[in-house]
Amino acid sequence: MWNYLEDASNYQGHADKILIPKTEPELLEILAEAQAAAIPVTIAGGGSGLTGGRVPEGGWSVSLEKFNTIKIHDGFAVCGAGAILGDLHSAARRSGQFYPPDPTEIMAAIGGTISCNACGSRSFMYGATRRWIRRLRVALMDGRVLDVRRGEAIDFPVQPVHRPASTKHSAGYPLETGMDWIDLFTGSEGTLGVVIEAELELRPLPKELLNGIVFFATDEDAINAVEAWRSIPALRMLEYADQPSLNLIREKYTDLPAKAVACVIVEQIVEDDSAVDAWVDRLAAQNALADESWFGSAEADRERFRGFRHSLAEKVIQMVRQMGFPKLGSDFSVPIAKNREMLTYYRDQIAARFPAPHAIFGHIGDAHVHVNLFPSSEALIAEGKKLMDDFALKSVELGGTIAAEHGLGKRKRHFLPFMFSPSEIESMKAVKLRLDPKWLLGRGNLFPTSPAHPEA
Ligand SMILES: Cc1cc2nc3c(=O)[nH]c(=O)nc-3n(C[C@H](O)[C@H](O)[C@H](O)COP(=O)(O)OP(=O)(O)OC[C@H]3O[C@@H](n4cnc5c(N)ncnc54)[C@H](O)[C@@H]3O)c2cc1C
Known part of the structure; x- marks a missing residue:
């Protein structure tokens, strides 16, 4: 879907070679050659x-797409790094199990989801990818292959870095004294090692799920409902979309209620049909458009609602590609108690500074919405970038993170000093230099190429 020199954010690069190894020895040979000749990978x-x-910004692009095996066992799956997430979901379902992380984009590869510590809508209940990794097989630039299980601590000291108070966080290395190898590699955005294979925990499929898309005639009612519903037992999804977001997909979903200016998307593990009565009461208590809201418990309903939610993100990507502007999308998560304050900040700043379309939707259960800006001129692109910087700073001020689930990559690496002190960044760089002394792997991700590292 995306060629090797771009990704879904429309970032474009260049490479001297694109390599697609078929076996582990082939991969190791490529890494050894790159290491010897100091070629970025x-x-x-x-x-x-x-x-x-x-x-890539030069050097070699190495795709793990041929490492695509998926073996399902009772309680876990063993996947090659190039296995496609959607294929893992299907294979697990056939065995009566499921893999909890669901960053909705089913074309993601398992290695990519590990390297970004991806989350998605079900993370409201299940947390990030990190929690579900039992074993990792990782190739390092010095030729070693580590096969590490959960609980195996790294074998060198690190200077710890602080953690935000948000429920989600995937920015920089989460350094802690005595930390696991798995925690170090997860979310490291391809800068420390090459994930070859992972053992991932599976859970038995819940017997019954109730899914709903609840529409509201005012945004205030929708946000009140979110705050009231956060503590509902066994709720595994609590998502939100504002009016501009709904307008993006009205053409596709013609039955979307005309009066709706916001929606809240829920998924709950339920025992039986009596759960529906509780939702009838909840909708009434929160002034929802009860008669026009959608509920269902069949697989087909679930897939339709999932498609509805995913179509928001897809529409944004499509617009970015069509209009050719850089993706200006936020990925900040703040402490739950600061959810409203952050939302108000987003809206006030956009109203004052960005006279062009925008859309806000996403994982509000974790105080983590994605603000998407659609600039129509160079001046608005510049203002949009400044807004994203200010949003990042505000998130940090409120105790939140600069990246909740997408990582920083190249587009957002300048956020790192917004959150971490120079000495914390130095301690991350020390880990990078220990595992990749020539600074070859994932060059340009997390850290800008730095004169402090002349080889980089
Ligand atoms: C429509 C849409 C919706 C999305 N929704 C969500 C969402 O809800 N939640 C969410 O978390 N994300 C979401 N994403 C983002 C994306 O799906 C995730 O970031 C995903 O984890 C990326 O996986 P990938 O295989 O496509 O990675 P790539 O884009 O190929 O790579 C991502 C990073 O991982 C590194 N990497 C890849 N494979 C390896 C490996 N084997 N070893 C070491 N490093 C590696 C790359 O170098 C890069 O730094 C969405 C994306 C789209 C397009």
Whole structure:
């Protein structure tokens, strides 16, 4: 879907060679050659990343697409890094199980989701990809292949870095004394090692799920509902879309209620039909457009609602590609108690500074919405970039993160100093230099090429 020199954020790059090894020895040979000749290597997964992380800026692009095996066992799956997420979901379902992380873009590769510590809508209940990794097989630039299980600590000291108070976070290395190898590699955006294979935990499929898209006639009612519904037992999805977002997909979803100015998307694990009565009461209590809201418990309903949610993100990507502007999309998550404050900040700043279309939707259950700006001129692109910087700074001020699930890649690497002190960044660079002394792997991701590292 995306060629090797771009990703879904429309970031474009260039490479001297594109290599597609078929076996582990072939991959190791490529890495050894690159190491000997000091050639930068950028690893390509499915290309659905949103920060330019897999886009090379010279050197070699190495795709793991041939490492695509999926073996399902009772309670876990063993996947090659190039296995496609959608294929894992299907294979797990056939065995009566499921893989909890669901960053909705099913064309992502397992190695990419690990390297970004991807989340998605179900992370409201299940957390990020990191939590579901039991074992990782990783190639390092010095020729070693590490096969590490959960609980195996790194064998060198690190200077810890602080964590935000948000429920989601995927920016920089989460350095901690005595941390696991798995925690170090997960979310490292292809800068520390090449993920070859992963053992991932599976869960038994829930017996019954209830899905709903609840529409509201005012945005205030929708946000009140989010705050009221966050603590509902067994809720595994709590998503939001504002009016401009709904307008983006009205053409496709012609039955979308005319009066709707916002929606909240929910998914709950339920015991039986009595759960529906509770939702009838909840909709009434929150002034929802009860008669026009959609609920269902069949697989077909679930897929339709999933498609509805995913079509928002797809529409944004499509517009970015058609209009040819850089993707200006936020990925900030703040502490739950700061959800409203952050939303108000987004809206006030956009109203004052950005006279062009925008859309806000996403994982509001984790105080993590994506703000998408659609600039129509060079001046608006510049203002949109400044707005994103200010949003990042505001997120940090509120105790949140600069990247909740997409990572920083190349597009957002300048956010790193917004959140981390110079000494914290130095301690991350020290880890990078220990595992990749020539600074070859994923060059340009997380850290700008730096004169402090003359080889980079
Ligand atoms: C429509 C749409 C919706 C999306 N929705 C969500 C969402 O809800 N939640 C979410 O978290 N993300 C979402 N994403 C983003 C994207 O799907 C994730 O970031 C995904 O994890 C990227 O996987 P990929 O295989 O496509 O990675 P790529 O784009 O190919 O690469 C991403 C990064 O991983 C590195 N990498 C890839 N494979 C390896 C490997 N084997 N070893 C080491 N490094 C590697 C690359 O170098 C790069 O830095 C969405 C994307 C799209 C297009």
